[in-house]
Amino acid sequence: MKKLVIYLMSGHATPELAAAAVEGGADLVELGFPFSDPLADGPVIRRAAERALADGMRTRACLECLARTRELAPDTPLVPMTYAALLEAYGWDRFAAAAGGAGATSLIVADLPAGERPELRRVQLVAPTSTDERLRLAAEQTDGWLYLVTLTGTTGARNDLSPALAGLVERARAVTPVPLYAGFGISTPAHAHAAAQLADGVVVGSRAVEVAEEGPDALRAYVASLRQAIDAT
Amino acid sequence: MSSTAGLFGTYGGRYVPETLVPALDELEAGWRDAQNDPAFHEELDALGRTFAGRPTPLTRAERFEPNKRLYLKREDLLHTGAHKLNNALGQAVLARRLGKRRIVAETGAGQHGVATATVCARFGFECVVYMGEEDIRRQRPNVERMHLLGAEVQPVELGTRTLKEATSEAIRDWITNVETTHYLIGSCVGPAPYPELVRELQAVIGREARAQFLEAEGRLPEVVIACVGGGSNAIGIFSAFVADPDVRLVGVEAAGAASLGTGRAAVLHGARSSVLADGDGQVTDAHSISAGLDYPGVGPEHAWLRDSGRADYVGATDEEALAAFRELTRLEGIIPALEPSHALARVRELDEEQVLLCLSGRGDKDLAEVLAH
Numbered sequence: 001m002k003k004l005v006i007y008l009m010s011g012h013a014t015p016e017l018a019a020a021a022v023e024g025g026a027d028l029v030e031l032g033f034p035f036s037d038p039l040a041d042g043p044v045i046r047r048a049a050e051r052a053l054a055d056g057m058r059t060r061a062c063l064e065c066l067a068r069t070r071e072l073a074p075d076t077p078l079v080p081m082t083y084a085a086l087l088e089a090y091g092w093d094r095f096a097a098a099a100g101g102a103g104a105t106s107l108i109v110a111d112l113p114a115g116e117r118p119e120l121r122r123v124q125l126v127a128p129t130s131t132d133e134r135l136r137l138a139a140e141q142t143d144g145w146l147y148l149v150t151l152t153g154t155t156g157a158r159n160d161l162s163p164a165l166a167g168l169v170e171r172a173r174a175v176t177p178v179p180l181y182a183g184f185g186i187s188t189p190a191h192a193h194a195a196a197q198l199a200d201g202v203v204v205g206s207r208a209v210e211v212a213e214e215g216p217d218a219l220r221a222y223v224a225s226l227r228q229a230i231d232a233t
Numbered sequence: 234m235s236s237t238a239g240l241f242g243t244y245g246g247r248y249v250p251e252t253l254v255p256a257l258d259e260l261e262a263g264w265r266d267a268q269n270d271p272a273f274h275e276e277l278d279a280l281g282r283t284f285a286g287r288p289t290p291l292t293r294a295e296r297f298e299p300n301k302r303l304y305l306k307r308e309d310l311l312h313t314g315a316h317k318l319n320n321a322l323g324q325a326v327l328a329r330r331l332g333k334r335r336i337v338a339e340t341g342a343g344q345h346g347v348a349t350a351t352v353c354a355r356f357g358f359e360c361v362v363y364m365g366e367e368d369i370r371r372q373r374p375n376v377e378r379m380h381l382l383g384a385e386v387q388p389v390e391l392g393t394r395t396l397k398e399a400t401s402e403a404i405r406d407w408i409t410n411v412e413t414t415h416y417l418i419g420s421c422v423g424p425a426p427y428p429e430l431v432r433e434l435q436a437v438i439g440r441e442a443r444a445q446f447l448e449a450e451g452r453l454p455e456v457v458i459a460c461v462g463g464g465s466n467a468i469g470i471f472s473a474f475v476a477d478p479d480v481r482l483v484g485v486e487a488a489g490a491a492s493l494g495t496g497r498a499a500v501l502h503g504a505r506s507s508v509l510a511d512g513d514g515q516v517t518d519a520h521s522i523s524a525g526l527d528y529p530g531v532g533p534e535h536a537w538l539r540d541s542g543r544a545d546y547v548g549a550t551d552e553e554a555l556a557a558f559r560e561l562t563r564l565e566g567i568i569p570a571l572e573p574s575h576a577l578a579r580v581r582e583l584d585e586e587q588v589l590l591c592l593s594g595r596g597d598k599d600l601a602e603v604l605a606h
Contacts, residue, residue: 036515037397037501039404040250046391058513084248085500089514111248111503127252129411134254152252153409 002230003027003145003201004192005181006208006223007081009034009048010062011055013212019072020216021208024223026076030108030203031069033062033082040110042156044206059090063102070103079123081108092120106143114138123147128164132171139176146172148182148199156206157187161194169198189229196230239425242540244533247424249404249503256411261426263331268433273326280322284355285312287437291445296564298580298588302450305592306442306470309569315594316438316466317348317419323434325352328415335359335414339403341368341396341462342525342572343375344594345419350384360384363402365394368524375598393518396462396528400502420463421532424503428532435469438591443473446589455585458483459593460576461493461546462526464535466593475543481585482544484535485576487526487554490519493539493546501529507536522551522602523571525594553578555606558596570594571602 006021007030008014018029034049034057041049057065062080069078080099087095087109099107107122114124114137124138127149139146148169151162162185172180182195183203195202204226211222239245247257267273281287289307297303308316328336336358340346346362353360362379366388369376379386392398400422407416421431446454457474459467461484474480486494492507499508501516509517509529521527538544549557557577562568569577573593580588596603 036392037401039401039408039503042405050392053515058515060513083500085510085514085516087514088498088500088505089510089512111250111500113247113249113251113254116247125251127250129252129255131255134251138251149250149252152411154405 002196003179003181004223004227004230005030005183005201005203007032007203007205008212009045009052009209010057010065011052014065015068015072016216017212017219018069020220021223022073022076024220025227026223028077028079029069029073030079030081030205031062031066033059033080033086035083035085038083038110040154042154042206044209045155048209059086063098066099066104067102077105078103079106079108080104081110083110084112092117096120108147114141125149126168126172128152128168132175135172136175139172139178142178145179145181145201146176147203148172148180149184150182150195151185153184155184158185161186161191165195166198189225192226193229193232202226202230239429241428241534241537244506244536245425245428245504247503248500248505249424250408252408252411253424257424257426259331263327264426264430267327267330276326277323281437285318285322286310288441291442291449292567293449294561294565297561301580301586301588303580303588303590304446304449304454305567305590306438308438308466308591308593309567309595313344313348313351314597315344315348315570316435316469317345318351319437319469320419320431320434320465321345321348321352321417324415324417325356325358328358328417329356331415333413333415335410336417337361337363337403337406337414338417338419339363339396339399340419341399341527342523342570343368343372343379343598344525346384346386347375347378347382349417350379350382353384354382361387361406363387363389363399363406365389365396365399367394368396368399371524371602372598373601395524397516397519404502420465421468421534422463422502422504422506422530428504428534431465432468432472432534435465436472438466438469439471439473442470442589450587452587453477453480454589455587456481456483456583457589458485458576458580458583459591460484460526460572461486461531461535462490462528462572463530464532466591468532468534470589470591471538471544482538483579483583484544484546485579486546486548487521487523487575488548488550490521490526490528491548492529492531493535494548504533506530506533507539522606523554523575525570525572526575547579549575549578555603558603567592568596570596571599
């Protein structure tokens with residue numbers, strides 16, 4: 001079974017949205033902890049982060065959002081995705097402990113590449129530009145699965161699945177047995193289907209954030225359409 | 234790259250998405266290679282002499298400050314009107330060595346954008362400059378200059394619409410086009426190796442000024458003073474005096490953008506430094522009449538020089554900078570940029586008599602802003 005990962009920005013409605021995503025077939029939910037200057041994010045997640053911050057979603061509120069999501073989705077892995085600035089301010093160890101205490105099963109730090117702070121257990125990202133040596137390092141240090149950034153660019157929907165994904169999967173398979181989940185630029189069931197034929201899982205972010213604005217029912221239906229496309233692999 | 238490389242004390246580092254790490258490794262290797270290559274230095278020296286106008290003179294400002302021996306290092310006389318060209322030329326030569334023919338940059342006051350557009354015209358590179366909409370409004374003449382030089386100026390409408398957002402957008406462009414593109418960062422900020430690289434390319438200011446001051450006064454200055462936004466003109470002139478314990482180093486920030494004076498340790502644009510940020514690490518807005526100082530971060534080496542006590546950092550308000558701008562213009566016949574006007578504003582209250590000040594740029598770009606006040 002291929003895995004489906006859904007990214008949602010932390011917010012007051014997020015626990016219910018996350019539960020809807022799980023009902024739709026999400027295997028794992030990433031919870032964005034917003035940062036004012038997110039270098040890895042395209043316009044959709046940037047705007048969502050701006051709104052969340054204006055709405056008071058600071059670190060403490062995000063941790064509360066995570067804890068409530070854990071109550072509504074007791075069996076689903078939950079992974080905060082954020083930037084180094086939040087951990088620097090909160091305290092690196094203290095952040096990891098607080099996230100774990102609130103129900104996080106791992107962490108993703110978008111601007112903390114493999115090799116930096118190896119003591120912080122997290123899901124590592126690799127990109128088409130990563131050398132084989134860096135693929136190996138990221139695979140050694142990663143927590144459970146490796147996040148394959150399918151393209152050179154920021155988060156956000158694209159017309160087509162990145163042609164760089166196949167080569168990246170092949171190079172990663174050559175150096176590691178850990179599961180590979182592909183994300184960035186995947187927004188349609190067709191993309192998800194194609195990506196799932198190559199990788200072990202698929203991450204959908206920006207489009208899920210957009211659909212989530214329409215409410216839990218819309219999100220549940222959207223996630224179900226992705227699930228169906230992936231299972232048809 | 235080990236987790237301790239590229240650090241100034243606990244500041245600096247590489248807080249970037251993985252996509253950029255191989256490009257930073259390549260840049261670092263290319264930079265080490267260039268530093269060890271006499272041909273690189275010869276080319277840069279020749280460009281400085283025949284294209285940029287180096288060495289720039291040292292001018293005694295006797296009417297502005299009759300009670301001191303105040304000397305201005307005249308980076309305002311450099312081609313394109315500011316010290317920014319030193320860095321742009323060096324990185325252009327480096328980009329050519331790396332085989333990159335597309336350049337992206339951010340700009341605040343527009344001086345770095347103009348310097349970048351200039352070297353791209355000179356080297357035949359494609360050039361894209363990101364600039365906040367608020368700065369495009371404040372610095373119209375520099376926008377026109379960039380267009381004339383063949384650069385594409387990309388307005389940034391996000392957030393504060395100033396240098397912070399322009400820098401983020403330039404980095405996002407680099408992430409997207411990293412295989413063909415060199416990011417020509419404008420100050421001693423950003424992920425390693427940029428802070429060190431920019432310092433070394435601006436160190437020419439300090440090398441020249443040290444020799445010129447020695448020739449003029451037969452001794453070293455008691456104090457070296459410069460304005461600090463990102464901090465590249467300051468680190469360039471400081472670098473020649475850091476090893477002289479009797480020379481005091483003073484950086485002057487805009488009071489509303491005092492990353493060193495009122496900031497805290499935080500991560501912004503790929504490095505850990507002293508940043509205007511709240512307790513959650515969210516970056517807050519800077520405010521300055523000078524677009525070049527209107528930045529909530531600062532080069533990590535300055536944060537380290539502050540903590541170690543080697544340099545002192547003070548602030549100057551918009552009004553103080555404007556007053557110093559007018560006085561230097563009337564008394565010395567030199568129209569300074571608003572950025573070094575902040576340093577000029579703090580000169581008279583220095584205890585020391587022998588003073589070297591980096592006049593980092595000329596004020597043509599600021600006329601509209603000054604006349605509006």
